[in-house]
Amino acid sequence: MKTTVRLDDSIAEVLIEADVLQDRVKELGARLSVLYKDSVPILVGVLKGAAPFLVDLMRAMPIPLQVEFMAVSSYGRNTQHSGVVRILMDLVVGIEGRDVLIVEDIVDTGLTLDYLRSYLENQNPRSLRIVALLDKVEARRVAVPLDYVGFQIPNEFVVGYGLDLAEQYRNLPYIGILKALAVAEALRS
Numbered sequence: 007m008k009t010t011v012r013l014d015d016s017i018a019e020v021l022i023e024a025d026v027l028q029d030r031v032k033e034l035g036a037r038l039s040v041l042y043k044d045s046v047p048i049l050v051g052v053l054k055g056a057a058p059f060l061v062d063l064m065r066a067m068p069i070p071l072q073v074e075f076m077a078v079s080s081y082g083r084n085t086q087h088s089g090v091v092r093i094l095m096d097l098v099v100g101i102e103g104r105d106v107l108i109v110e111d112i113v114d115t116g117l118t119l120d121y122l123r124s125y126l127e128n129q130n131p132r133s134l135r136i137v138a139l140l141d142k143v144e145a146r147r148v149a150v151p152l153d154y155v156g157f158q159i160p161n162e163f164v165v166g167y168g169l170d171l172a173e174q175y176r177n178l179p180y181i182g183i184l185k186a187l188a189v190a191e192a193l194r195s
């Protein structure tokens with residue numbers, strides 16, 4: 007008989023509970039709605055990790071807005087940053103003269119956002135801001151100006167609410183730290 011694998015069993019510690027996440031995203035949405043009340047901002051979600059955050063954030067922003075996506079290379083099947091950032095999927099709309107908000111799941115070394123920021127800045131938006139759900143301050147290798155942050159977290163590898171290890175665990179509704187055994191298994195599979 008096949009035993010059911012539960013994702014929760016792989017989690018050593020829940021760092022941010024689902025309801026705490028939801029409350030904070032609503033707060034951020036309310037603040038951003040005031041900030042962008044006179045324009046139609048473009049929210050640029052960074053795939054795949056920022057997808058749940060972007061979806062919840064836009065539903066907490068009852069103002070006219072536009073949603074677009076980009077995809078950039080991440081760690082691949084590893085927990086360390088390779089130091090190289092590549093665009094896997096570009097924007098399909100122009101952003102010149104527009105108010106742009108980059109919506110990112112987590113800032114670790116800062117390399118991804120540093121690259122993305124200058125890439126989008128070169129397209130002459132009217133304004134360019136960043137909202138990141140999680141900020142691992144201690145892990146930073148390049149300084150990135152973050153306009154809004156959901157939570158500062160310790161320098162630990164986390165999964166859930168969009169964040170993955172080897173493409174797994176994105177569907178957890180909370181942010182958690184994996185058991186060492188689960189990390190080894192995910193990297194082996």
Ligand code: IMP
Pocket residue numbers: 055080081087110111112113114115116117118119162163164165169170171
């Ligand atoms: P950075 O370029 O080092 O700042 O990393 C940014 C990207 O790395 C994020 O958008 C995530 O995709 C990934 N990342 C960084 N830290 C974690 C983590 O703890 N868990 C899962 N993915 C992470």
